[in-house]
Amino acid sequence: MSIFGMDFTSAPSTRKPITCAVCRLEAETLTVQECLLFPQFVAFEQFLQQPGPWIMACDFPFGQPRQLIHNLSWPHSWPDYVHAVDAMGKANFSQTLIAYSKARPAGNKLHQRLADKLAGAISPMMMYRVPVGKMFFEGAPRLLKSGASVLPCYPRSDTRLVVEGYPALVARHWLGKRSYKSDDRARQTPELQQARLELVDAICAPAMSSIYGVRVQLSDPLRERLISDPMGDQLDAVLCAVQAAWAYSQRTQNYGIPPGFEIDGWIVDPLILNAYQQTARATH
Numbered sequence: 001m002s003i004f005g006m007d008f009t010s011a012p013s014t015r016k017p018i019t020c021a022v023c024r025l026e027a028e029t030l031t032v033q034e035c036l037l038f039p040q041f042v043a044f045e046q047f048l049q050q051p052g053p054w055i056m057a058c059d060f061p062f063g064q065p066r067q068l069i070h071n072l073s074w075p076h077s078w079p080d081y082v083h084a085v086d087a088m089g090k091a092n093f094s095q096t097l098i099a100y101s102k103a104r105p106a107g108n109k110l111h112q113r114l115a116d117k118l119a120g121a122i123s124p125m126m127m128y129r130v131p132v133g134k135m136f137f138e139g140a141p142r143l144l145k146s147g148a149s150v151l152p153c154y155p156r157s158d159t160r161l162v163v164e165g166y167p168a169l170v171a172r173h174w175l176g177k178r179s180y181k182s183d184d185r186a187r188q189t190p191e192l193q194q195a196r197l198e199l200v201d202a203i204c205a206p207a208m209s210s211i212y213g214v215r216v217q218l219s220d221p222l223r224e225r226l227i228s229d230p231m232g233d234q235l236d237a238v239l240c241a242v243q244a245a246w247a248y249s250q251r252t253q254n255y256g257i258p259p260g261f262e263i264d265g266w267i268v269d270p271l272i273l274n275a276y277q278q279t280a281r282a283t284h
Helices: 041-048 066-071 078-088 090-102 114-119 132-146 167-175 190-203 208-212 220-228 233-249 251-256 270-282
Strands: 002-007 018-026 029-038 054-058 160-164 215-217
Touching (some): 018 041, 029 041, 029 220, 029 233, 041 132, 066 090, 078 132, 114 270, 160 233, 167 190, 190 220, 190 233, 220 233, 233 251
Parallel strands (some): 029 215
Antiparallel strands (some): 018 029
16 A cells, blocks of 8 residues: 655745655555655645555644634535635735634633644644644645545545644654754754654564554665654654554544544544543543
């Protein structure tokens, strides 16, 4: 099976391109074949048109929190509100979310989806620092227009499957809260490189199979690229591919996605699924 992991950015460039790990899954071995760099959105759009079957995990929020959708009277279906957001234009969308947040009381300015809360991820409304709101604006409409099946937001009868990943979850299994990357050159320290080395060793080790059901296989040149990339984009793309491979292994169980998250989306990861199931059991 072809497996792709996509490290996304809201402003791709030569310095900070969208990065795609191209992998092949055979039994429990996930072989990373190459990492592609897309310095422009058009390359990402063209890549989405590759014939299936394949499954890809992208590391940006596919949806917005339900409370925001309700309060702004957006359409209550993913394709409809994503289309509406796309029609707003970037500046209007950004101003809408910033104005909404400013008008909210302290502590309730940036809503989170349930998946964000379980993953320890920031709000998809965030428009600064880590601008995942901008990533949503640039990414979700392109997924909608691609014709691919976007799970769980917009399942379609297509063999191109796209799910939402969050590479930090994979990293936390082995690194805890230790950082392993930085876009700021002044912070690209030997300690971060050491953390990347440990993380690469961990995902290639047999213990990986007990958590994600796969073991990563890398060529020596690729291994060195993942460790030496201080921004961690290529490593994050591989971690997303791990989540995509896990989701594929759960295909008879709706790709590891619980029911009821068609509007706001879901992050595919065993950690998230286990946390959700524990919460569900505790409330029944």
